[in-house]
Amino acid sequence: MPYSSDLPRPKFPASTSVENYHMLFLQEQHRARHLSLVNEVQKCALLVRDNATFLHQATRAIHSHFSESSVSVLLCDTITKLNFDGLPPQSGSNLILAAQAGEKQNSATHSDTRADHLIAARTVQTQRTQHLEPSEYSALKSGFCVPILANGRALGAICLESQSPDAFTVRDTAALQTVTAIIASHLEAGRMYDEMRELGDFNKTLIESMLHSLMAVDSNGVITLVNARLCQTLGLTRQELITQPIERVFGSGRQRTADLRHAITDVASTGTPYELPEIPLDAPAGRQVFDVRMFRIYFRGEAQTILLLINVTRRWRMLRQMELVNEIGRLFGASLDINKVLHTVLTCVTAGAGLGFNRAFLLLREADTTQGQTLRGTMALGPSSHEEAALIWREMGNQELTLEQILEKSDSLDAQNPTPLQQQVLQLELALDNPCFPVLETVISQRRALCIKRKELIGAMDETLETTCGDQLEKARSLFTAPEIAIAPLLAKDRVVGVIFADNLYSGAPIETDDIQLLDALSQQAGLTIANALAYQALQLAQRELVGAERLAAVGEMAARVSHEIRNPLATVGGFARSIAKKPDNADEVRRKSGIIVDEVERLEDLLNDLLEMAKPRTLDLQSQSINAIVEHALLLAESEITAHLVQVEKTLDKTLPSILCDRARVLQAVLNIIRNGAQAMPDGGTLRVQTKRSENGEYLQVIVQDSGMGITGQALKHVFDPFFSTKLKGSGLGLAITRRILRDHGGEIDVHSEPGQGTNFILNWPWRLPEEAIASTEK
Amino acid sequence: MSHRVLIVEDDTNQRLLYEEELRDEGYEILNAGDGREALRIAAQTKPSAVVLDINMPGMDGIDTLSQLLESHPEVPVIINTAYPGYQDSFTTWSADAYIVKSSDLAELKATLHRLLNKA
Numbered sequence: 001m002p003y004s005s006d007l008p009r010p011k012f013p014a015s016t017s018v019e020n021y022h023m024l025f026l027q028e029q030h031r032a033r034h035l036s037l038v039n040e041v042q043k044c045a046l047l048v049r050d051n052a053t054f055l056h057q058a059t060r061a062i063h064s065h066f067s068e069s070s071v072s073v074l075l076c077d078t079i080t081k082l083n084f085d086g087l088p089p090q091s092g093s094n095l096i097l098a099a100q101a102g103e104k105q106n107s108a109t110h111s112d113t114r115a116d117h118l119i120a121a122r123t124v125q126t127q128r129t130q131h132l133e134p135s136e137y138s139a140l141k142s143g144f145c146v147p148i149l150a151n152g153r154a155l156g157a158i159c160l161e162s163q164s165p166d167a168f169t170v171r172d173t174a175a176l177q178t179v180t181a182i183i184a185s186h187l188e189a190g191r192m193y194d195e196m197r198e199l200g201d202f203n204k205t206l207i208e209s210m211l212h213s214l215m216a217v218d219s220n221g222v223i224t225l226v227n228a229r230l231c232q233t234l235g236l237t238r239q240e241l242i243t244q245p246i247e248r249v250f251g252s253g254r255q256r257t258a259d260l261r262h263a264i265t266d267v268a269s270t271g272t273p274y275e276l277p278e279i280p281l282d283a284p285a286g287r288q289v290f291d292v293r294m295f296r297i298y299f300r301g302e303a304q305t306i307l308l309l310i311n312v313t314r315r316w317r318m319l320r321q322m323e324l325v326n327e328i329g330r331l332f333g334a335s336l337d338i339n340k341v342l343h344t345v346l347t348c349v350t351a352g353a354g355l356g357f358n359r360a361f362l363l364l365r366e367a368d369t370t371q372g373q374t375l376r377g378t379m380a381l382g383p384s385s386h387e388e389a390a391l392i393w394r395e396m397g398n399q400e401l402t403l404e405q406i407l408e409k410s411d412s413l414d415a416q417n418p419t420p421l422q423q424q425v426l427q428l429e430l431a432l433d434n435p436c437f438p439v440l441e442t443v444i445s446q447r448r449a450l451c452i453k454r455k456e457l458i459g460a461m462d463e464t465l466e467t468t469c470g471d472q473l474e475k476a477r478s479l480f481t482a483p484e485i486a487i488a489p490l491l492a493k494d495r496v497v498g499v500i501f502a503d504n505l506y507s508g509a510p511i512e513t514d515d516i517q518l519l520d521a522l523s524q525q526a527g528l529t530i531a532n533a534l535a536y537q538a539l540q541l542a543q544r545e546l547v548g549a550e551r552l553a554a555v556g557e558m559a560a561r562v563s564h565e566i567r568n569p570l571a572t573v574g575g576f577a578r579s580i581a582k583k584p585d586n587a588d589e590v591r592r593k594s595g596i597i598v599d600e601v602e603r604l605e606d607l608l609n610d611l612l613e614m615a616k617p618r619t620l621d622l623q624s625q626s627i628n629a630i631v632e633h634a635l636l637l638a639e640s641e642i643t644a645h646l647v648q649v650e651k652t653l654d655k656t657l658p659s660i661l662c663d664r665a666r667v668l669q670a671v672l673n674i675i676r677n678g679a680q681a682m683p684d685g686g687t688l689r690v691q692t693k694r695s696e697n698g699e700y701l702q703v704i705v706q707d708s709g710m711g712i713t714g715q716a717l718k719h720v721f722d723p724f725f726s727t728k729l730k731g732s733g734l735g736l737a738i739t740r741r742i743l744r745d746h747g748g749e750i751d752v753h754s755e756p757g758q759g760t761n762f763i764l765n766w767p768w769r770l771p772e773e774a775i776a777s778t779e780k
Numbered sequence: 781m782s783h784r785v786l787i788v789e790d791d792t793n794q795r796l797l798y799e800e801e802l803r804d805e806g807y808e809i810l811n812a813g814d815g816r817e818a819l820r821i822a823a824q825t826k827p828s829a830v831v832l833d834i835n836m837p838g839m840d841g842i843d844t845l846s847q848l849l850e851s852h853p854e855v856p857v858i859i860n861t862a863y864p865g866y867q868d869s870f871t872t873w874s875a876d877a878y879i880v881k882s883s884d885l886a887e888l889k890a891t892l893h894r895l896l897n898k899a
Contacts, residue, residue, distance in 0.1 A: 564835060567862035567881050568791050574883015575797040596793045 027171075034175040037065040041179045045186040049193070055099040058183050059158075062176070063101030066160055069143075069167065070102030073183075074120045075156035095120050095156065116159060123147045123157040129173055132161070141165040144173060146180045150188035158183070213290070213309035216299055219268055221246045221261050224304060233311070235284040251282060260292075264305045267294040271303075278316055279309075286512070289316040317514055324354065325521045327403055332529040339379075341533040344407060345526040346381035349502050351406045355518050357486065357502035358382055358389065361425045361479070364490075364498040364530070365432075375440070375499055377428030382505075384421040389506035424479050429472055430499075436469035437476070439487070444496050449488035449520035451511045454480060457487075484511045488523035492531030500526070565607055569600040576600075610734040613669075620663040620745060627660060627667070627692055627701055627766065628653045634671040635690065641676055646685035653692045660701055660766055662746055667766070670742040673735040674705045674762045681709030681760060700748065700765035711756040720752060739764075783896045786810040786827035788818040788844060789860075790836040794881075798831065801885050802892070815839030819847055827855055828896055831888065832875070834861040849874055856895040860888060 040061045048054040055073055063071045074095040095117055123130045123145040132143040143161035147154045158180050160168065207214055213230035215223055226241045234241070234249060241248060246264070250257055256279065263274050276292045290309040297306045328348045335341055342362055349360035359382030363375035383389035418426065430437050432444070439457050443450055458476050466473065482503035490498040500523050504511065576593040583589060635642075635649060642649060678688045686708035695702050712720060721740045736750075743750045747767045754760040785807045789795040792813075799809045810827055812818035814836045822830070830848060834841030841859065848857055856876040863880075877891045 564862040568794060571862065571881040571883050572791065572793045572797055575801065575885060576793075578883060578885075579797070579800065596796065600793055 030171055033065060034171065034178070037061060037175060038178050038182065041182050045182055049190065051187060051190040051194075052098075054186060054190070055183070058179070059099040059101045062158070062160075062179060065175075066162075066168075066172065067102075068164065069160045069162040071100065072097055072116060072120075072159045072161075073099040073148075073156065074117070074159065075148075076124060076154065095124065098156065116161070119143070119145050120157040120159055123159075124154040127152075127154045129177065142167045144168060144176075146173070146176045148180055148184040148187065150184045155184060155187055212311070215241070215249065215307045215309070216297060216304050217246055217264050217307060218302060218304050219265065221264060223248065224299065230309065233283055233285075233288065233309075234281070249281065250279065263294060264307070267296050267305045268303045271296040278312065286509070288313045321514070321518055321521070324518065325525070328354070328522055329525050331403060331407065332525055336533050336536040338530070338533040338537050341529050342379045343381070345500070345522070345530070346379055347407055348403060348522055348526075349500060349519065350381050351401075351403055353401060353403050353406065355502070355515060355522065357515070358482075358504045358506045359421065360500060360502040361428070362490075362498060362500055363425075363428065363430060364534075365496055373432040375430040375432065377425040378498070380419075380422045380425035382421060384419050386506055424475070428475050428479060430476065431469075431472060434468070435465060436472060440499065443487050443499065444489050447489060447491060449486060449516045449523060451484055451486050451516050454483050454485060457485060481505060486511050486516060486519050488519045490523055490527035490530055492527045495531070497527055497531050497534065562607075562611065566604065569603050569607075573597050573600045573604075607734075610738060613738050614734060614741070620666065622661050623664060624659040625662050625664050625667065627657060627662075627703060628655065630664060630668050631671055631690060631692055631703060634668055634675050637668075637672055638675045638679060641679045642688065645679050645682055647679050647682055648685075648687045650687060650689045651691075652689070654694070657692060657694070657701055660768065662766065663742075666742045666745070670739040670764060671703055671705075673739040674703075674764065677735060678705050678707035678709070678760070678762070681707045686759070695765060700767055703764040703766070704761065705764075706759060706761045708759040711758050711760055712752075712754040713756055717752060717754055721750070782806055782808050783828035783892075784808045784810060784825065785892065786812060786818060786822060786830045788812045788815065788830060788836070788841070789833045790814055791833070794833075798885070798888075802831075802889070805889055805892075807892070815841065815844030815847075818844055819851070822848065822852060822855070826852065829892060830855060830857045831860050831892070832857055834859060835863060845875060858888070858891055858895070 041058050044054055044057040044061065048057060059071050059073055063069070075098040077094050077096050119130050119132055124147055127147045127149055129147070130145045141162060141164050143159060145157045145159040148156045148158060158176060160172070160176060162168065207227045208229075210227065210229060213233050214225075214227040215230055216225035218224050223241050223244050223246060226238055230249075231238055231241065236248075246260060247257055250260055260276065260279075263276060266272070267274050273296075274294045276294075278289050279292050280287050280289050282288075289312050291312050293308040293310065295306045295308070297304050331344050331348065332341065335344065346360045346362055348354040350357050359380070361380045362378050364378045366374050366376050383392055430440060432440060437457065439452055457480055458473060480501070480503070482505040484503065486502040488500045488502075489496050490500060500519070502519060576597050580590050580593050631651075631653060635651070675688070675690065682688070688708075689704070689706040691702075691704040691706075693702050693704070694700075721736050740750045743764060743766070747769070748765045751763040751765065752760065753763075785802055787795055787798045787802070787809060789798065789811075790813055795811055795813070799811060803809050810821050810825060812821050816839045818830070818832070819839075821827075832841045832844060832848075841861065845857060845859070848855065858877040858879060859875045860879045860881060876895055879887055879891060
């Protein structure tokens, strides 16, 4: 193109020098115009980031420069797919017209367009500027295509076409090449930018949508990045986490945090990935457990640590549940004592290391009472008030005790001083086979643990039922105040032995499916264990009865001995009576002999009394009694004997002893027997020490009677409690046997220690708690 | 010379009864409250016969019997007990007679008479 349209043509033949100058001027003008084109395109490149817009603007700039020509920018479809999604696909061609400026002539035909593409394709293929060959066009007069090259790859081509032949000079080609190079680098930069942005978006989407929690932490342990999952897990916003120390996530004050910080620093400095398994976090949904994997990452110009938190709560829970069920099974097997078993069951339900409920109650089924089947409150575990709960939690605080440790700690359950909660539960009585607690029937018939709402258990009822259930319902309502209650039947094979209730009254934590599943597993084991313990208890009772039966057999032997005991005085009585009958006239003799007869008859009467005592039905009249008062009374009754034997009494009575439930008359007799026995053991006088106290292990209240008599030898000591075993000349030989029986009837025991020459020590152990059969005997 | 009868009996009134009744029969009476005392007395004053109770505190009649048989095999021993069960115990077979206590002392007196006049 020697002249662009806006340049004035020379109107006269000029001199050579003038022509030369003119040429020079034109060349400079051209160069200036080329530079301005380059400048303009460069400006577009700086101002416009978007490739499509940039291309249009650049194309327009080119067109304004080559105003007589049309400009087309064709791009390889591999490029356009990435950057020009808006463009319609052009079939059969791998080049797409991305921008165009300048009208093509009407004469331009379809084949010309094809020709366009052909030359562009050739340009792209050869990566060199191509000029239109005359054979390739019909209407076009001239044109050329410059490849858009970036990193040795052709992205497309820019083509100029003109209706005039030889419209373009070598300079034009060079100018377009320069501009094309700018366009190419901008397109490449744009493409890279887009790719970067996409990669960024991709990463961000990946991080945000991943199912694991992720965070980045700098060398100071400050959180620099968190993903949505982490925020969601912790129930905190990004703002609440970013720039916070890691303790915000992992909690403070634990060895674990120190380990964690150490690991984070280590990973950032060495670049070796690290994994901390099973780190518990307190989340709104309850305790969650994570495997924490750490990697080094360069982020914001420094080595940071990425923490990937993989939630393993489910696996951990399942494992722990299995372990727990195992552990519970082991603990259950440890004892056959019914009270210990029940206590173990409730500890497992309430302990943090166990199921972690706030409170648990255990009701045992009472078979076939007159009112039908009932569940009777037997034991309870848990705080009685919010204050107590808070106190316990504060105390338990950071110490994580195992179930066994907790059981050891609470082993001495204080039966004498039940907590308000225990009292409440002990009074609880829920009837089965009636419509008062329909939910109980459901639980029993479904044979598995359930979580029920409060109103399902003790919900509103019609008036008739309110009246029927009255008292029971009242007690249940005051006990079950939590909104949700876990309830599990205690099953032994096909039999329901009881029911466990558990709730989270104080923490208000919801009862989860997991909790119910665990309670179910626990109650199945507990049911069997409790049934075993109950069976064992029954066995013990049966054994005691058997012992009673053996005692009956002993009665046979006793009868023989009794006949001996009776025969002696009887023979004496009869003998002297005959003697009197033979010589009735000697008044002095008659008086003396009848005196002997009277003595012997008294002896027979004493024997008879003792025998009756032994044979008496063992019904105890239980009252709350002061043991000290009974001891004082016994000393008073024994006074004549004590005085007759010149015995000194030393009393040491513990005034702080509480009352015990006992049959006063029996206890008095037992104590009196021992005191008399002691006095009789010192016919030449001595000291009788009488003491009341608590036993060393705290289980018994003791009455200790110590004499300073001759003592009893080892052989005889074994038999002192046998009926009719006596080293004394007086008495029936039943005193100590009776005393021992009275103690045993009260669930107590008598011990004797003796050193020959040092005196004898009788210890009467009265239990705080009466055995059940003793209580049962009072109800007969 | 009248016969000396040693009465071994822990029951004081019983012993008194035997003493009085047997003295009326013309026997000289020695008294012992248990086995040990009986052996001591027998060692000092040899009795013509022994009336021995079985059920006594300290040394009982069975032990006393075996010791008497060793020290005084020729002295007849009458077991006099309220307990018929001992009759089946072979240790008592070595005694010369076995009497169950009764208010009627006729059997005791007859046995004594028989044993002492046989010699």
